Amino acid sequence: MIDIQEKTTEVVESTDLMPINGTDYIEMYVGNAKQAAHFYKSAFGFQSLAYAGLETGLRDRESYVVVQDKIRIVLTSPLQSNTRIGEQLDKHGDGVKVIALWVEDATESYHSAMSRGAKSYMEPVTEEDNHGKVVRSGIYTYGETVHIFVERKDYNGVFLPGYKKWDTPNYNPDSVGLKFVDHMVGNVELGMMNEWVKFYEDVMGFKQILSFDDKDISTDYTALMSKVMSNGNGRIKFPINEPADGKKKSQIEEYLDFYEGAGVQHIAVATDNIIETVTALRDRGVEFLRVPQTYYDTLLDRVGDIDEDLAPLRELGILVDRDDEGYLLQIFTKTVMPRPTMFFEIIQRKGAQSFGKGNFKALFEAIEREQELRGTL
Ligand code: FE2
Numbered sequence: 242m243i244d245i246q247e248k249t250t251e252v253v254e255s256t257d258l259m260p261i262n263g264t265d266y267i268e269m270y271v272g273n274a275k276q277a278a279h280f281y282k283s284a285f286g287f288q289s290l291a292y293a294g295l296e297t298g299l300r301d302r303e304s305y306v307v308v309q310d311k312i313r314i315v316l317t318s319p320l321q322s323n324t325r326i327g328e329q330l331d332k333h334g335d336g337v338k339v340i341a342l343w344v345e346d347a348t349e350s351y352h353s354a355m356s357r358g359a360k361s362y363m364e365p366v367t368e369e370d371n372h373g374k375v376v377r378s379g380i381y382t383y384g385e386t387v388h389i390f391v392e393r394k395d396y397n398g399v400f401l402p403g404y405k406k407w408d409t410p411n412y413n414p415d416s417v418g419l420k421f422v423d424h425m426v427g428n429v430e431l432g433m434m435n436e437w438v439k440f441y442e443d444v445m446g447f448k449q450i451l452s453f454d455d456k457d458i459s460t461d462y463t464a465l466m467s468k469v470m471s472n473g474n475g476r477i478k479f480p481i482n483e484p485a486d487g488k489k490k491s492q493i494e495e496y497l498d499f500y501e502g503a504g505v506q507h508i509a510v511a512t513d514n515i516i517e518t519v520t521a522l523r524d525r526g527v528e529f530l531r532v533p534q535t536y537y538d539t540l541l542d543r544v545g546d547i548d549e550d551l552a553p554l555r556e557l558g559i560l561v562d563r564d565d566e567g568y569l570l571q572i573f574t575k576t577v578m579p580r581p582t583m584f585f586e587i588i589q590r591k592g593a594q595s596f597g598k599g600n601f602k603a604l605f606e607a608i609e610r611e612q613e614l615r616g617t618l
Contacts (some may be wrong), residue, residue: 257473258357258446259350261342264422264477265391266306266400267508268315268339270330272579277316277335278305282409284525285585286417287314291400292407295320302326305407306400311421312510313400315339329385334580337505339389340382340425342477347392351378357444362387372398380444383429383437383481384503417521423511423588424469424478424596428496429503434466434483441470441479450478455485457598460605465493469596480596482506492608495617499580507573509586515570516549518587519557528575530611531558532603543599544568548591562599567592573604581615 271277281287287307294303301324304317317338319327329338344350348365355361362379369375373396379389391401399406429437441447447470455464464485471478484493496506512518523529537555541547544563549570554561559572570589577584588597597604612618 259344259353259444259472261344261472261474261477263311263343264425265341265343265389265393266313266315266339267337267422267425268304268317268341269336270326270333270338271316271318271335272330274303274305274316274318278307281307281314281316282412282414284522284527285309286414286419286521286525287312288413288416289407289409291404293404297403297405299403304404306404309416309419312419333385333500333502333504334582335578336500336583337386337425337508339379339387340505341377341389341391344390344392345394347376347378347390350390350392351380354380354444358440359444363389368402370398370402372396372402375401377401382440383427383433384500386427386504414525415521417525418512418514418518419510419587420513421511423509423586423590424480425508426467426480426482426506427503428482428493428500428506430497431484433503434468434481437481438468438470441481445470445472447472447477447479451480451595453598453601457601460487460602460609464491490612490618492605492612495612495615496582498617500582505583507584507586509571509588512587512589515559515572515587515589516553516557518589519559519572520553522574522587523557529558530573530575530604530607532560532600532607536560536603560597560600560604562593562595562597564593564595564598566594569593569595569597571597571600575611581611581617 287309290308291306301321302319304315306315351365359380362381365378367374367376375396376392377389379387381387449468450471451469453467464487465482466485467480467482469480482493484491544561559570561570568591572587574585
């Protein structure tokens with residue numbers, strides 16, 4: 242991933258159908274943007290970055306932007322009834338609306354995607370202020386989720402035109418070491434996975450790099466199928482899940498029921514030191530899924546030698562998996578929205594480029610224990 246500060250100078254050479262430099266920002270529609278921003282600061286170690294709302298001339302919505310290293314999250318709430326944002330909140334609850342992608346030419350990206358069958362969300366728009374100009378355009382992906390293409394090579398403002406710096410001099414909790422978005426997972430309806438795989442292949446020029454079926458991923462109750470799509474330079478990875486038949490309601494079905502459609506299931510964020518990061522998150526009240534202690538009794542037999550001591554991994558509940566290229570450490574938060582929909586993954590890669598397949602079973606059983614508590618299994 243590339244540092245946001247370096248974005249104006251770094252140009253990626255690529256013959257991609259759809260060259261993308263990285264994730265630009267993630268926008269969530271939430272019930273109370275001001276309080277959500279506080280949560281991402283206090284619990285997840287984000288810093289105040291930018292604000293747009295009544296004070297900047299908006300009348301219908303307000304947005305707070307928080308940042309941690311290369312990760313920017315925009316939290317948006319409506320300020321009146323009968324808005325598109327409000328309608329979507331009513332239907333889906335809090336969740337991700339926009340996965341914004343940083344491109345060199347947002348006009349070209351838009352027309353190129355449209356020529357290959359994309360559905361338009363927003364025609365290219367140039368926005369300007371004293372700090373330069375930004376061009377944005379957008380297309381729909383699964384559900385009501387959209388990709389916005391952001392061209393910011395002629396911009397050096399704090400976030401986007403229309404936003405002012407959000408200063409909170411008295412409260413800026415330390416970072417917990419989250420660095421960048423590693424991958425973002427979408428849950429789609431039964432039978433729709435291959436359609437969205439084809440969308441990412443045909444419209445976005447992505448390639449499928451991995452797939453899992455219900456033989457890889459099944460417990461007594463949950464079964465799911467998943468295909469992982471990656472853009473040309475590997476900076477954008479979108480696994481797409483669909484439910485498969487299980488004995489009871491799978492976690493994917495639970496998501497689709499509560500979100501009332503397809504949407505973003507989890508955002509995986511990378512750290513260079515998962516033990517420090519998860520310790521800090523836990524101390525700030527972030528709740529994680531736990532696997533049984535027996536997971537650790539046989540861990541080293543499964544994954545071989547690792548650099549980390551077993552004791553803190555066991556204490557924190559961090560999972561480990563190995564593939565041909567190395568290993569990875571990962572852990573999943575409980576859902577962070579009122580509805581049991583979206584959650585975060587914290588991941589540290591030590592060579593491995595996969596997604597923790599060896600942990601799926603233990604993990605899904607942990608999710609099912611949560612579903613049982615919710616009465617949704
Ligand atoms: Fe993941």
